[in-house]
Amino acid sequence: MRALVEISDKQFFVTEGEKLFVPTQKAEAGDTLTFEKVLLQSDGAAASLSPSCKVTAKLLRHIKGDKVTVxxxxxxxxxxxxxxxxxxxxxxxxxSVA
Structure with a gap:
């Protein structure tokens, strides 16, 4: 199952088991996060707008991106x-995407 979820004012198209980098979250490594702002939910055949859908994720680590020189x-x-x-x-x- 796939879902379009909004995390810190950015939109991500996610599936179960996927790892991705999002803007820094206020949680410790190992914590479980729940994102309730799901914009679209898809099960392969049909897509629907589901207000009761939630995305659960586990925070693995905090990192810094590549250096940008100005x-x-x-x-x-x-x-x-x-x-x-x-x-x-x-x-x-x-x-999970449920």
């Missing part, structure tokens, strides 16, 4: 700034 420069003014950023993610495993 370089700013103003010519002839001796102004150069280099900044870096690493976005935080949580890896989750979908346990």
């Amino acid at each position: 370089f700013k420069k103003k010519r002839r003014k001796r102004y150069r700034v280099t900044r870096g950023h690493r976005q935080g993610f949580s890896e989750i495993e979908i346990l």
